[in-house]
Amino acid sequence: MLPRARLGRSVRAREALAALGLLLLAMLALRLPPWGLGEAIVSGTEPCGTVPLAMAWTLGWSFDRFDAGLSGYWNAPIFHSTPGTFALSEPMPLVAALAWPAHLLGASLAAATNLALLTQLWLDGWLVRRWLRRLGVGRALGTAGGAIVVVLPFVHQELGVLPLVPVWGIAWMLTALHELLGPGRRPSLRAGVELGLATGASWLCSEQLTFFAVLLLGPCALALLRRRHLVRALPLALGSAALTAGVGVLPVALPQRHALSSLGLRRPAKSRREGGARPVELARTPWRGLVPLPSSLVAKRPSDRAFEPGPLRTVVALGGAAHGLRRRRWRRPVAMLLVLIVGAALLALGAHLRLGPFVPAEGLARVLPGYDRIRSVFRAVVLAQLGVVALCTVGLHAWRTRQRLHRRRSPRGWLAPALVAGLAVVELWPPAPHVTSMPDADARWVSWLRDTEPGAAMAWLPFAPSGDVCDFEPTARMMVLGLELRHPLVNGYSSYFPGRTDRTARDTRTLPEPRALQRLRGVHTRFIVSPRDGPLSELDASTLAALGVEPAFDDPDAGIVVVRLLEPPTGDGP
The missing domain is CATH 3.40.50 (Rossmann fold)
Structure with a gap:
């Protein structure tokens, strides 16, 4: 056995190598050379520069107000002379705060915007890796799962809309939920506080995606819940989660609610109806990948709505689900992932989901505060893609475990799962993103x-x-x-x-x-x-x-x- 000091150094070295690998993968996917950060901003599949420039402006205004000690933060210099105009869009203050050091060091707004995007992609990979490790997959497969999320199709379709890139907060929420109710865990104040911190951090990066995640958190918790979790510590943990989340959510949500209410701004029902995904879009990939597919299952343009995360990933995920539901150790985590996938897909359908004359999305808009202000409910599909990635790593973990048991230390025991994991990472390699000049x-x-x-x-x-x-x-x-x-x-x-x-x-x-x-x-x-x-x-x-x-x-x-x-x-x- 290795001495404890050497073992610790070895673990830290592997963690650092994984972090560096995810960073390099993000830079490679963005085609973002270090020397070209300040020349233009990445705009993904956006048809023009409007939204990416608005994202850069949001960061620039945030930097300006951070420099001024947050004075006049909500009174942005647009729509003069309407007060509180910064509340009319997602301010994403945590995204801006993480990029603020680049601004303080003299980086241009374009460079700071690109660094903000790169940081969010890296955090996506790292926090998803952490979540998968907590679920019980190995270090290498956790890194592979994080790498898949770095190149996740939904994220790369939405690179120009910066608040839709950070899914790391949702991964953190799911990690905290596992710590609270997962197998072998008992509810604790610490896990509740972590869940609240994760929810608040996610909200400060992406309000829409966090809203969808919170809607699905209850059903996911029920999938994990067992009789032994019903102890006094559970209400205390949930209360601490709500209180901690409120510290992050309310300072942003309340000014936004006041601004929208005072101006009488609401989404028309027509925009909500158009914002749902059609069932066929859930089966299409946004671009061609390694697995040949008929043209009807591939979008004509990368910007078109197409939400299949990858055929290979989906097939391995189905294997992971079948394996997990048969194993007591994995049954509840896998059930939770299936609830996440199905629930997110149903949410993403929006008004296209009908139960006879009843449209669940319209019912939610009437009774659920905030839902009536969401235009593009199809974006909930990113939670389903995260669930597929997690099940994919569970399937690879099961395959690798089985191979190792049969072949012991032979390279054939890990070579095939490693090859499939690598193919899953690059299966739907994103096309080169558009860029917008400043x-x-x-x-x-x-x-x-x-x-x-x-x-x-x-x-x-x-x-x-x-x-x-x-x-x-x-x-x-x-x-x-x-x-x-x-x-x-x-x-x-x-x-x-x-x-x-x-x-x-x-x-x-x-x-x-x-x-x-x-x-x-x-x-x-x-x-x-x-x-x-x-x-x-x-x-x-x-x-x-x-x-x-x-x-x-x-x-x-x-x-x-x-x-x-x-x-x-x-x-x-x-």
């Missing part, structure tokens, strides 16, 4: 506006002509530049849009009509920034003066003009 902060008009009347509100023209996400890309670029300019923006992009902004956007389509300018004055706009071919660019000086507008700066190199909005000399102008 706006040019060195343009002359940006420098001029940065030094002119700081704090004065500005509007970008034109407002997005429709509700299509790609129409908002110029607005999202202005949001990012606004962090440099220190001018609040009348426009904006978020999960919700205040009604005042919609009315302003509608009225500005009539520019240069006086009514449109008056609407901009009504929201205290001082500067209008637009392309040189914008609606105000072709007006002569006398007409602009009559409208209460004066040219402020022209940047022909960037193709941008800035005008200053004044009060018209007589009424509303001619």
Whole structure:
């Protein structure tokens, strides 16, 4: 036997090697060289740069407020002059906090955003590895399971939507649940506090995914529950979990609820109906992998809804389920994983799940606070993919154990399971993600506006002509530049849009009509920034003066003009 000191060093070395391997795998999957971190931001399968730029802006605003001691955190400089606008989207403060050191060290916003994404992918792999180790699979197979999650199809479809990348909080929640109610465990205050910490941390990274996980936590707990768990310590543990989770959840959830309620913002029923997955989408892979499949089972584009985590992984997971349900040691953990998979799949179907005339999703929207504000319930499918990965490692663990018993120390005892584990990792290797360039902060008009009347509100023209996400890309670029300019923006992009902004956007389509300018004055706009071919660019000086507008700066190199909005000399102008 190895001396204890040498054994400890050996274990630490293997842990460090696993951590490094997961990090390198994440960098390889992102095609992210260390020297190219600050050139552009990873946008995954997004059709345009709107959402990735909005994610970068969210991190940039968080860094700015962290530097200021959280002063004015919720009053983000968009949708001027509506208060509490940072509550209209997921603020993901923990994601920002983990990337803040890069900002403090002088990293650009693009580099910090890419590092935030890389950090979340690495944490996904590491915390899933920890969960699988607690379930009882070996160290190597736990690492393989973590590696599969680093390249998980759902995550790589949603790389451009940063709050949908962190699944590590959910893995931590499931680890804590296993510590609370797993085989050989007894409820304890420590396990309850860990469950609360995991829930709070997960919420501060991804509200939507945590909401789905909390919905399924009860059924998963029932699958694990045994008579010996029904002791006095159980209510104490659950109470400590709720209290600890509240410390992380409520400081974010309450301002968001207040902001949405005060503005009367809700999701229409139509958007909820469209946000569910169709049953056929659960059987499709998002791109081709190692296993040949008919074209009907492969999405046409990587961005299409397709949620099969991989045929090989699924087949091995079925073997893991069959093995686990026959073994007393594994029966309840495997039952819990099956509940997680089936429950997540049913949640993901949304309004496409019907029981005769009854639609469970509509019933949930009526009785469950928060559910009516979720647009894309199909995202619950990521929990099913996590469950499949866990069952896959259980199947590989069972196979490896059986092989070792029959072949003892022969390489054939571990070679076949190791080969299948490796194939499971690379089975659905993600395609190269799209990247989005950052706006040019060195343009002359940006420098001029940065030094002119700081704090004065500005509007970008034109407002997005429709509700299509790609129409908002110029607005999202202005949001990012606004962090440099220190001018609040009348426009904006978020999960919700205040009604005042919609009315302003509608009225500005009539520019240069006086009514449109008056609407901009009504929201205290001082500067209008637009392309040189914008609606105000072709007006002569006398007409602009009559409208209460004066040219402020022209940047022909960037193709941008800035005008200053004044009060018209007589009424509303001619």
